[in-house]
Amino acid sequence: MGLNSTYIITIEKHKLNRVNVYLKNNCRLNEKQLDSPIMSKDGCMVLLLEVDSCIKKYIRNYYYGGRFSGNYQDENLEDRIENNQTSIGCVDFSIEEFNNKLNIKFVCVASSMSHLFAESTSIRKWFIELCKFAEAETGIFDCENEYFELIWFKNKECHLQISPEILYDFKFYPEKKPSLEPINDLLNASFDYAYKHKR
Protein backbone atom coordinates (compact mmCIF):
# COMPACT_ATOMS: atom_id res chain seq x y z
CA MET A 1 0.00 0.00 0.00
CA GLY A 2 1.36 3.39 -0.97
CA LEU A 3 1.13 6.59 0.98
CA ASN A 4 -1.62 9.05 0.17
CA SER A 5 -0.84 12.15 2.19
CA THR A 6 -3.45 14.88 2.04
CA TYR A 7 -3.79 18.62 2.46
CA ILE A 8 -7.19 19.45 3.97
CA ILE A 9 -8.27 23.07 3.75
CA THR A 10 -11.43 23.82 5.74
CA ILE A 11 -13.44 26.90 4.78
CA GLU A 12 -16.83 28.37 5.49
CA LYS A 13 -19.21 27.33 2.74
CA HIS A 14 -19.80 30.84 1.40
CA LYS A 15 -16.07 31.28 0.70
CA LEU A 16 -15.97 28.58 -1.95
CA ASN A 17 -15.64 31.04 -4.79
CA ARG A 18 -12.39 32.31 -3.32
CA VAL A 19 -10.97 28.81 -3.74
CA ASN A 20 -12.19 28.81 -7.32
CA VAL A 21 -10.35 32.05 -8.06
CA TYR A 22 -7.16 30.78 -6.40
CA LEU A 23 -7.23 27.54 -8.38
CA LYS A 24 -7.78 29.43 -11.64
CA ASN A 25 -4.68 31.49 -10.97
CA ASN A 26 -2.46 28.77 -9.55
CA CYS A 27 -3.28 25.54 -11.40
CA ARG A 28 -2.81 24.32 -14.93
CA LEU A 29 -6.42 23.71 -15.89
CA ASN A 30 -7.80 21.52 -18.64
CA GLU A 31 -10.63 22.63 -20.91
CA LYS A 32 -13.34 21.24 -18.67
CA GLN A 33 -11.98 23.11 -15.69
CA LEU A 34 -11.50 26.52 -17.29
CA ASP A 35 -14.88 27.99 -16.34
CA SER A 36 -14.94 26.71 -12.80
CA PRO A 37 -12.30 24.28 -11.54
CA ILE A 38 -14.54 23.25 -8.66
CA MET A 39 -17.81 22.84 -10.55
CA SER A 40 -16.15 20.86 -13.34
CA LYS A 41 -16.07 17.88 -10.96
CA ASP A 42 -12.81 16.84 -12.57
CA GLY A 43 -11.01 15.28 -9.62
CA CYS A 44 -7.56 16.06 -10.95
CA MET A 45 -5.65 19.22 -10.16
CA VAL A 46 -2.26 20.17 -11.59
CA LEU A 47 -0.53 22.66 -9.30
CA LEU A 48 1.70 25.43 -10.65
CA LEU A 49 4.66 25.76 -8.36
CA GLU A 50 7.92 27.52 -7.83
CA VAL A 51 10.74 25.03 -8.12
CA ASP A 52 12.65 24.21 -4.95
CA SER A 53 15.29 21.52 -4.44
CA CYS A 54 12.69 18.88 -3.41
CA ILE A 55 10.65 19.50 -6.55
CA LYS A 56 13.75 19.38 -8.73
CA LYS A 57 14.74 16.06 -7.18
CA TYR A 58 11.19 14.71 -7.62
CA ILE A 59 11.05 15.66 -11.29
CA ARG A 60 14.47 14.15 -11.93
CA ASN A 61 13.68 10.88 -10.15
CA TYR A 62 10.15 10.59 -11.39
CA TYR A 63 10.71 11.28 -15.01
CA TYR A 64 14.29 10.17 -15.45
CA GLY A 65 14.77 7.51 -12.79
CA GLY A 66 13.09 4.72 -14.69
CA ARG A 67 9.64 5.07 -13.20
CA PHE A 68 8.31 6.09 -16.56
CA SER A 69 9.74 5.40 -19.93
CA GLY A 70 8.76 6.74 -23.32
CA ASN A 71 8.10 10.39 -24.02
CA TYR A 72 9.43 11.68 -20.74
CA GLN A 73 12.83 10.14 -21.40
CA ASP A 74 13.24 12.44 -24.35
CA GLU A 75 12.67 15.61 -22.35
CA ASN A 76 15.35 17.53 -20.56
CA LEU A 77 14.85 18.48 -16.95
CA GLU A 78 14.93 22.10 -18.06
CA ASP A 79 11.99 21.48 -20.40
CA ARG A 80 9.76 20.96 -17.44
CA ILE A 81 10.91 24.14 -15.71
CA GLU A 82 10.15 27.59 -17.03
CA ASN A 83 10.94 30.81 -15.18
CA ASN A 84 11.66 28.66 -12.13
CA GLN A 85 8.12 27.28 -12.27
CA THR A 86 6.81 23.81 -12.96
CA SER A 87 3.62 21.80 -12.63
CA ILE A 88 2.97 18.85 -10.33
CA GLY A 89 -0.03 16.60 -10.73
CA CYS A 90 -2.48 15.04 -11.04
CA VAL A 91 -3.31 15.58 -7.43
CA ASP A 92 -6.69 14.05 -6.51
CA PHE A 93 -9.10 16.82 -5.63
CA SER A 94 -12.44 16.62 -3.83
CA ILE A 95 -14.80 18.62 -1.66
CA GLU A 96 -16.76 17.46 1.35
CA GLU A 97 -19.53 19.37 3.13
CA PHE A 98 -20.23 19.20 6.84
CA ASN A 99 -21.63 21.58 9.50
CA ASN A 100 -21.95 24.39 6.95
CA LYS A 101 -18.24 24.08 6.23
CA LEU A 102 -16.29 22.57 3.35
CA ASN A 103 -13.20 20.40 3.41
CA ILE A 104 -11.21 20.98 0.24
CA LYS A 105 -8.94 17.98 -0.12
CA PHE A 106 -5.82 17.48 -2.21
CA VAL A 107 -4.72 13.84 -2.02
CA CYS A 108 -1.32 12.63 -3.24
CA VAL A 109 -1.63 9.78 -5.71
CA ALA A 110 1.62 7.99 -4.86
CA SER A 111 4.18 7.56 -2.10
CA SER A 112 6.79 9.60 -3.98
CA MET A 113 4.32 12.49 -4.25
CA SER A 114 3.47 12.11 -0.55
CA HIS A 115 7.13 12.46 0.37
CA LEU A 116 7.39 15.49 -1.88
CA PHE A 117 4.35 17.12 -0.27
CA ALA A 118 5.79 16.52 3.19
CA GLU A 119 9.16 18.05 2.36
CA SER A 120 8.73 20.81 -0.20
CA THR A 121 8.61 24.35 1.16
CA SER A 122 7.27 25.56 -2.17
CA ILE A 123 4.25 23.23 -1.93
CA ARG A 124 3.70 24.28 1.66
CA LYS A 125 3.74 27.91 0.51
CA TRP A 126 1.18 27.11 -2.21
CA PHE A 127 -1.26 25.79 0.40
CA ILE A 128 -0.55 28.57 2.89
CA GLU A 129 -1.37 31.09 0.17
CA LEU A 130 -4.58 29.19 -0.59
CA CYS A 131 -5.54 29.32 3.10
CA LYS A 132 -4.80 33.03 3.21
CA PHE A 133 -6.72 33.80 0.04
CA ALA A 134 -9.74 31.66 0.99
CA GLU A 135 -9.70 32.91 4.61
CA ALA A 136 -9.61 29.28 5.71
CA GLU A 137 -10.58 28.18 9.19
CA THR A 138 -7.80 25.59 9.28
CA GLY A 139 -5.19 24.15 6.95
CA ILE A 140 -4.07 20.64 7.87
CA PHE A 141 -1.48 18.32 6.36
CA ASP A 142 -2.30 14.66 6.97
CA CYS A 143 1.03 12.85 6.65
CA GLU A 144 -0.58 9.45 6.57
CA ASN A 145 0.22 7.22 9.56
CA GLU A 146 2.82 9.63 10.91
CA TYR A 147 1.33 12.94 12.04
CA PHE A 148 -1.23 15.64 11.40
CA GLU A 149 0.21 19.10 11.01
CA LEU A 150 -1.80 22.25 11.51
CA ILE A 151 -0.37 24.71 9.00
CA TRP A 152 -3.01 27.46 9.23
CA PHE A 153 -5.04 28.62 12.19
CA LYS A 154 -6.59 31.96 13.22
CA ASN A 155 -5.44 33.65 10.03
CA LYS A 156 -1.80 32.79 10.47
CA GLU A 157 0.73 30.15 9.54
CA CYS A 158 1.73 27.61 12.17
CA HIS A 159 3.52 24.25 12.38
CA LEU A 160 1.83 22.30 15.16
CA GLN A 161 2.25 18.54 14.68
CA ILE A 162 0.28 15.96 16.60
CA SER A 163 0.39 12.18 16.46
CA PRO A 164 -2.59 10.47 14.80
CA GLU A 165 -3.59 8.63 17.99
CA ILE A 166 -5.10 11.82 19.38
CA LEU A 167 -7.48 12.30 16.51
CA TYR A 168 -8.11 8.60 15.89
CA ASP A 169 -9.59 8.27 19.37
CA PHE A 170 -12.17 10.86 18.44
CA LYS A 171 -12.72 9.51 14.95
CA PHE A 172 -13.10 5.82 15.57
CA TYR A 173 -14.28 5.70 19.15
CA PRO A 174 -16.58 8.70 19.62
CA GLU A 175 -18.84 6.54 21.79
CA LYS A 176 -16.02 6.26 24.33
CA LYS A 177 -16.06 10.05 24.68
CA PRO A 178 -12.27 10.25 24.70
CA SER A 179 -10.88 12.61 27.26
CA LEU A 180 -8.88 15.67 26.35
CA GLU A 181 -7.28 15.59 29.79
CA PRO A 182 -3.99 13.88 28.79
CA ILE A 183 -3.55 16.30 25.89
CA ASN A 184 -4.43 19.28 28.08
CA ASP A 185 -1.95 18.19 30.73
CA LEU A 186 0.80 17.57 28.18
CA LEU A 187 0.22 20.95 26.57
CA ASN A 188 0.16 22.79 29.88
CA ALA A 189 3.27 21.04 31.16
CA SER A 190 5.27 21.29 27.95
CA PHE A 191 4.33 24.92 27.36
CA ASP A 192 5.32 25.75 30.90
CA TYR A 193 8.60 23.85 30.48
CA ALA A 194 9.37 25.53 27.16
CA TYR A 195 8.59 29.11 28.19
CA LYS A 196 8.50 29.58 31.93
CA HIS A 197 11.23 27.26 33.09
CA LYS A 198 14.53 29.05 33.61
CA ARG A 199 17.43 26.93 34.63
Place this chain on the structure above:
Amino acid sequence: MSRIYERSLIIIINKDEISAFEKFVNEQFEINRLNIFNILSSADNCLVSLEVSQSEIVKKYSTQFLNSIKGVEIKDENKLIFEYCNIFARDVSHLFKNHVEIELLLSIDHRIQTDIDYRIFATELAKSLKIKMTYMITDFEHYDLILHNRDELKIRISNIESLNNEIELIEAIKLMTENVAAHNKP
Protein backbone atom coordinates in the same frame (compact mmCIF):
# COMPACT_ATOMS: atom_id res chain seq x y z
CA MET B 1 34.60 12.99 17.86
CA SER B 2 31.18 11.55 18.45
CA ARG B 3 28.30 13.93 18.86
CA ILE B 4 26.35 14.01 22.09
CA TYR B 5 22.58 14.36 22.22
CA GLU B 6 20.54 15.47 25.16
CA ARG B 7 17.16 13.98 25.76
CA SER B 8 14.95 14.67 28.74
CA LEU B 9 12.50 12.44 30.50
CA ILE B 10 10.03 14.50 32.52
CA ILE B 11 8.23 12.91 35.44
CA ILE B 12 5.48 14.78 37.26
CA ILE B 13 4.55 13.41 40.67
CA ASN B 14 2.74 14.53 43.78
CA LYS B 15 5.12 15.82 46.46
CA ASP B 16 3.93 12.98 48.69
CA GLU B 17 5.56 10.56 46.23
CA ILE B 18 9.00 12.16 46.37
CA SER B 19 10.41 9.77 48.96
CA ALA B 20 9.16 6.78 46.90
CA PHE B 21 10.92 8.26 43.86
CA GLU B 22 14.14 8.77 45.81
CA LYS B 23 13.95 5.21 47.12
CA PHE B 24 13.45 3.87 43.59
CA VAL B 25 16.37 5.84 42.21
CA ASN B 26 18.66 5.05 45.12
CA GLU B 27 17.93 1.33 44.83
CA GLN B 28 18.17 1.27 41.07
CA PHE B 29 21.37 3.21 40.93
CA GLU B 30 22.92 1.69 44.02
CA ILE B 31 23.49 5.10 45.48
CA ASN B 32 22.08 6.83 48.49
CA ARG B 33 22.45 10.45 47.77
CA LEU B 34 19.44 11.65 45.85
CA ASN B 35 17.50 14.28 47.72
CA ILE B 36 14.84 15.96 45.60
CA PHE B 37 14.04 18.56 48.27
CA ASN B 38 17.70 19.64 48.23
CA ILE B 39 17.54 20.01 44.46
CA LEU B 40 14.28 21.93 44.76
CA SER B 41 15.59 24.33 47.36
CA SER B 42 18.98 24.94 45.77
CA ALA B 43 17.78 24.99 42.12
CA ASP B 44 20.84 22.88 41.49
CA ASN B 45 21.06 19.48 39.84
CA CYS B 46 22.37 16.07 40.82
CA LEU B 47 24.51 13.89 38.57
CA VAL B 48 23.82 10.16 38.83
CA SER B 49 24.42 6.99 36.86
CA LEU B 50 21.22 5.64 35.37
CA GLU B 51 20.78 1.89 35.11
CA VAL B 52 18.09 0.76 32.70
CA SER B 53 16.86 -2.38 30.96
CA GLN B 54 17.88 -2.08 27.35
CA SER B 55 18.28 -5.67 26.21
CA GLU B 56 17.63 -4.71 22.58
CA ILE B 57 20.71 -2.50 22.50
CA VAL B 58 22.85 -5.13 24.22
CA LYS B 59 21.71 -7.70 21.65
CA LYS B 60 22.11 -5.35 18.70
CA TYR B 61 25.65 -4.14 19.29
CA SER B 62 28.89 -5.89 20.14
CA THR B 63 30.31 -5.60 23.63
CA GLN B 64 33.43 -4.04 22.17
CA PHE B 65 31.41 -1.32 20.47
CA LEU B 66 29.33 -0.53 23.56
CA ASN B 67 32.43 -0.42 25.74
CA SER B 68 33.96 2.09 23.34
CA ILE B 69 31.14 4.58 24.00
CA LYS B 70 32.02 7.10 26.63
CA GLY B 71 29.57 7.14 29.50
CA VAL B 72 28.00 3.77 28.74
CA GLU B 73 28.71 0.57 30.65
CA ILE B 74 27.24 -2.91 30.19
CA LYS B 75 25.79 -4.13 33.47
CA ASP B 76 24.65 -7.54 32.19
CA GLU B 77 22.90 -8.99 29.14
CA ASN B 78 19.78 -6.92 29.81
CA LYS B 79 21.03 -3.74 31.38
CA LEU B 80 23.09 -0.73 30.50
CA ILE B 81 24.43 1.95 32.79
CA PHE B 82 24.44 5.52 31.56
CA GLU B 83 26.99 7.34 33.65
CA TYR B 84 25.92 10.89 32.98
CA CYS B 85 22.37 11.53 33.98
CA ASN B 86 21.48 14.92 35.41
CA ILE B 87 18.46 15.18 37.64
CA PHE B 88 16.70 18.51 37.94
CA ALA B 89 13.56 19.30 39.91
CA ARG B 90 11.14 22.20 40.14
CA ASP B 91 7.86 22.91 41.80
CA VAL B 92 4.95 22.87 39.36
CA SER B 93 2.14 23.47 41.85
CA HIS B 94 0.95 26.31 39.61
CA LEU B 95 0.08 23.61 37.03
CA PHE B 96 -0.85 20.64 39.19
CA LYS B 97 -1.61 21.20 42.85
CA ASN B 98 1.19 20.03 45.17
CA HIS B 99 3.17 18.47 42.33
CA VAL B 100 6.83 18.49 41.38
CA GLU B 101 8.49 18.04 38.00
CA ILE B 102 11.58 15.86 37.92
CA GLU B 103 13.74 15.95 34.83
CA LEU B 104 16.22 13.24 33.93
CA LEU B 105 18.58 14.65 31.34
CA LEU B 106 20.69 12.05 29.59
CA SER B 107 23.73 12.85 27.54
CA ILE B 108 23.94 10.15 24.90
CA ASP B 109 26.30 9.33 22.10
CA HIS B 110 24.51 9.86 18.78
CA ARG B 111 25.35 6.33 17.59
CA ILE B 112 22.88 4.76 19.99
CA GLN B 113 20.61 7.73 20.59
CA THR B 114 17.70 6.43 18.56
CA ASP B 115 17.96 2.93 20.05
CA ILE B 116 17.20 3.90 23.61
CA ASP B 117 13.63 3.19 24.67
CA TYR B 118 12.72 5.49 27.53
CA ARG B 119 9.30 3.90 27.81
CA ILE B 120 10.86 0.90 29.53
CA PHE B 121 12.33 3.08 32.26
CA ALA B 122 9.12 5.08 32.64
CA THR B 123 7.04 1.91 32.91
CA GLU B 124 9.39 0.44 35.52
CA LEU B 125 9.15 3.63 37.49
CA ALA B 126 5.37 3.65 37.31
CA LYS B 127 5.24 0.23 38.97
CA SER B 128 6.91 1.67 42.06
CA LEU B 129 5.10 4.95 42.52
CA LYS B 130 2.03 6.89 41.51
CA ILE B 131 2.87 9.20 38.62
CA LYS B 132 0.75 12.07 37.36
CA MET B 133 2.40 12.00 33.95
CA THR B 134 5.63 11.21 32.15
CA TYR B 135 6.75 12.66 28.87
CA MET B 136 9.90 12.91 26.84
CA ILE B 137 11.42 15.95 25.16
CA THR B 138 13.59 15.50 22.09
CA ASP B 139 15.56 18.33 20.50
CA PHE B 140 13.35 20.82 22.40
CA GLU B 141 10.85 20.25 19.63
CA HIS B 142 9.02 16.96 20.14
CA TYR B 143 6.99 16.23 23.25
CA ASP B 144 6.01 12.57 23.63
CA LEU B 145 3.51 11.67 26.31
CA ILE B 146 4.32 8.21 27.70
CA LEU B 147 2.17 7.83 30.79
CA HIS B 148 -0.81 9.72 32.13
CA ASN B 149 -2.46 8.59 35.37
CA ARG B 150 -1.12 5.04 34.83
CA ASP B 151 -2.44 4.87 31.26
CA GLU B 152 0.26 4.14 28.73
CA LEU B 153 -0.17 6.52 25.81
CA LYS B 154 1.56 7.47 22.60
CA ILE B 155 0.85 11.11 21.97
CA ARG B 156 3.36 13.33 20.19
CA ILE B 157 3.10 17.09 19.88
CA SER B 158 5.74 19.08 18.01
CA ASN B 159 6.47 22.76 17.42
CA ILE B 160 4.08 23.97 20.09
CA GLU B 161 5.70 27.39 20.02
CA SER B 162 4.07 28.15 16.68
CA LEU B 163 0.90 28.97 18.62
CA ASN B 164 0.54 31.69 21.21
CA ASN B 165 -0.53 29.91 24.38
CA GLU B 166 -2.03 26.78 25.94
CA ILE B 167 -5.61 27.95 25.40
CA GLU B 168 -5.00 28.50 21.71
CA LEU B 169 -3.35 25.08 21.48
CA ILE B 170 -6.35 23.31 22.99
CA GLU B 171 -8.67 25.27 20.71
CA ALA B 172 -6.54 24.32 17.69
CA ILE B 173 -6.57 20.62 18.55
CA LYS B 174 -10.34 20.61 19.07
CA LEU B 175 -10.83 22.22 15.67
CA MET B 176 -8.36 19.83 14.03
CA THR B 177 -10.26 16.91 15.51
CA GLU B 178 -13.56 18.20 14.16
CA ASN B 179 -12.25 18.95 10.67
CA VAL B 180 -10.15 15.81 10.31
CA ALA B 181 -12.97 13.61 11.61
CA ALA B 182 -15.18 14.98 8.82
CA HIS B 183 -12.44 14.15 6.33
CA ASN B 184 -12.05 10.58 7.57
CA LYS B 185 -15.74 9.79 7.95
CA PRO B 186 -16.37 6.10 7.14
